[in-house]
Every structure is written in C-alpha cells, then in structure tokens.
Amino acid sequence: MVYWLLSCFVSATLQVLLEKLTDFGIKTCESFSGVDDKLHKLRRTLTRVQTSLQDAEEKQIIDMAWQILLLDLEKVAFEADDLIDEVAYKVSKFEGGVHRRHKNQVNKFLLSLFDNTSAPNMNVIQVKLDGMLRELTQLCVRDLVQQKHLDMIANKLQSTSLADESQVFGREIDKTNVINTFVVREGMSVINYVPILVIVGEKYVIHDVAHDLAQAVSGEKFLRVEETGDSLINTNIRHLSLVCEKIQVVASEASRCRLKSLRHLELDGNYHLCSMPPGIGNLTGLQTVSEFIVGPERGQMKELKNMNNIRGSLCIRQLEELSNPEEALEANLANKKYLDRLKLQWTSTVDERTDEHVLDKLITSPLKSLEVLTLSGYGGRMFPKWVSNPLFSKLTTICFDKCKNCCLLPPLGQLPELKSLKIVGMHELECFDEMFQLLEILELRDMLNLRLWVRLENDMPLLRELTIVNCPRMVTLPSLHYLRSLEKLELESCPQIPSLSEDRLSSSVQFLIIQDCNMVSERCKENGGVDWMKIEHIPYIEIDDHIVRE
Structure with a gap:
C-alpha cells in the first residue's frame, strides 16, 4: 500500500511538472535556442523517468532502495517545480521590455535566470534526474533477473492454493500500529515498511486504513487541518486544506515569507470567514485557491496583485465591500494568465453605480485563457464593454446569476467561441434579442419581466438545448421550428406563452x-391538441408531470 501511495504522489507530480514545462516552453522560451534546449532535455528526462516508474510499478518492486528513490525523486520534482515557477514569474515581470531589446540579450537574460535562482538551478536538477534514471533502470533490471530465478525455483516445487489462516497476517492488525509503522518523521528520507497480505475472499477492508496511510505517506507536503488547536503548519507544505479558522496562521507564516512552497490552498467550510487576512498576498507561488473573500479593510484587493500563478478556478466574493472602485484595479486580474474559470460575486448592492465602476475596473484587458465567466449578484444596470470583448478568444460559457437590476445585455454575439449562456434572475430585462452563430446551450430562468424573444430566421443554427423557466410575462416565442440542431426543449412556468411553434x-x-x-x-x-402534429415525432414527451411518450 505504501509503495502504491508513494508512487501515485510521484507520478502525479511528474505529470503536472511535464505539463507545466511544456506550457512554459511554448509560451515563453520557444524562440530562444539555449533555454529551449535545456527545457527539451529536462522534458525528455522526466518522460523517461515516468516510463521507468510505471515499469517498476508493474513489476511491483517493494524494497528499501525503491522506497528511498521514490522519496528523492519526489523531492527533485518539487525543486524543478519551484524553479519553473520562479523563472516564469521573473520572465513575466520582464516581458514588458522584451520588444525593445535584442534577441541575444533576452536569451542571455533567460539563461542567467536558470543559473541564478534561490531554487536549485536547471543543471543541478538535470544531473540529479539523470542519476535517478540510472538507478530506476538498475532496479528494474535487477528485479527481472530475480524474477526469472524465482520462476525457475517455482517450477521445481509443488504449489498449493490453500493458505493456513493462522499464518496470514494483516487481517486483524490494529490500524494505529500500521500507521505508526509508516510515519514519516521530519528530516528523515526513509519510511519503515511492513507488507500487508490480503487474501481474496476475506472480509478485511483496508478503507479507513488507506485514508490514514495516505495522510501518513504525504508527510510534510499535504496537510488537512480540521481543528483550530492542531499543530503548527510545516513551512514546506505544498497542499493545505483548512476546515477551521486557521487562515490567520497561514497569513502569519506568509507575511514572514515562510510558505514559499505552498501551491494549493483550500478553504473548506470557512463560510463564516469575513475577509482574507493581511499578508496572504505574499503566497505568490499559490496555483490554486478556492476563493478570495473581500473584507471592509482597505487594500484587500492589493493582496491579489502578485498572485499571478493562480490557475484553474478563482472566485472573488463580497465585492460590495469595495467602496472605492479604484481598488479593483489593484487585483491585477488581467495578468492572471493561467485562469480558465472566473466568478465575481456580490452578496448585496449598496450602490448601482459603484458596482458598475468596480466591475469595469476589475478587468482592464481580456484574459485570453478564460473559458468560463460567472457574474453573481451584480447590482449595476449595465455591463461594461469588456464582457463582450471579442479578444476573449477561449470564452465558451457565461452565466449571469441574480443580476437583478440589469436591463440591457451586452452584445454577447461578438464573442467568437461562446457556446453556453445561462441567465438567471435578471428581473429588469424585458427583451432578449441577441444573435448567436455558435451557441449550443441557452437557459433563461426566473426572468420576471421578460416579455419578448426576438430572433432572426438564421440565428442559433447550432443550438442543442433550450430551457425557459419561470418567465411569467413572456408572451411570445420565435418560431422554434427553425432550430435545426435542437435536441432538448424544456418550457416551465410560462403561462402566457400561447404556443411552441x-x-x-x-x-x-x-x-x-x-x-x-x-x-x-x-x-x-x-388527444385533440391542435399542435400535437407538430411534436408527435419526438421520442420523449413529458407534459405536466405526465410522460406522454418515452
């Protein structure tokens, strides 16, 4: 079990590092030969290490040398990860002046970054990985020789499928003793191990044990804090999950620059957290943070300014706390190049105009990596121009949730890749007259004043799903028979619509x-419906909770 868990951690780390190297190389250094050669060599070595690691897993090598190698390999992978993050951060700060410098000067600058960083440099990491690759190969070859020898002995012996239950260990073993055996102590590079034998058919269930083993094996790299009184957070932690009010401890360590290795921060269950504490912005290596909560204190958004490694999803809550719209600029969201999902959330509206100015200044230029945008609780009456900027080249999904005061939609048809649009609770919107050529999913829900949907004949040729729910004042639909790609149609609580098509x-x-x-x-x-002939060909029909056809 311990080898499997260790191997999983290392394999996942290597995979993330390979993806990051590829992305970094393509976006930053592809045109600079010296740097690109170093990156290619490192990628090739990591790929070979990963292949050898999988080979060792299949051979089920379980000895001390394998264990030590796994731990050392994980350490070097983390060092490489830190190096790439640091170099990427410095390059991003330098990019503004690149176009004014000679290519050779830029190349020299990038190469110097690889050799002069606080993390181990590229050459040192490459040497370590080359040595580990040789060790991995030797382990696999040695195991192959041993296996052949064992097969020869086995052929000479009579085998039996019976097992003496009194000699089978592991089924009744105390979970605490197992965990104590696998405990990784700080500073140690070796984990003691005990093989656990499980006979197929026995009722020994190892689930809780597996959970605790995972925590034990992860050691100082992964931590889930569930109690406020838990021990201090190790400064080498990389993945931290907080299910209590210990965010202040994280901020304190961050303000002293002691959590440089932290990459992932989860705030599970911290729904009563009022704001992010001062100092959290020093965690510039963070790659994922579940949410950022804005408080009434001035300077809150500035904490986000240099957190440019955040990737994946980001939710910024309580934006109504920004009384000065200029503070929104300090978040520097336009420089979060790795974000693909962004949610901006207000929990109340103090002033419509303030909300409009805040939203306008949050995004100063389109995030070209953004795929999903959600605006929730926004209190302005209009949307800023950036929402429909065609330079959002990857934006496929937009959700407007409870934007109650908005009375006019931006020209979303300008977005070149928009495929899904969901509008919920936009109470002041009276007419939906947008045109879309690529839209596949449209949902209009809780639109209390929506009356008309104006659609041209050739609009929405790719629409597959259409949902209209709780639009009590809607009096007409465009003729839906023009939607030649439509697969699912749902209409609910729209009592004034006279007909479908x-x-x-x-x-x-x-x-x-x-x-x-x-x-x-x-x-x-x-029976007797005047429009039955228009729908009788549909395989599944449900009307007022009654399944007419399935």
Missing part, C-alpha cells in the same frame, strides 16, 4: 418537457 419542430428534437404552461399544454395534448 408555427410549424412542426425539427426532427432533431429528442426530448420535450412542458410544465405549468397552460396554453401550450392544452395545444400539445395527444
């Missing part, structure tokens, strides 16, 4: 659900 719905429609839409339901009855 002027003509027979497309043969592409597979699911039709109608709920609490009295006029539409009456016209779509199987």
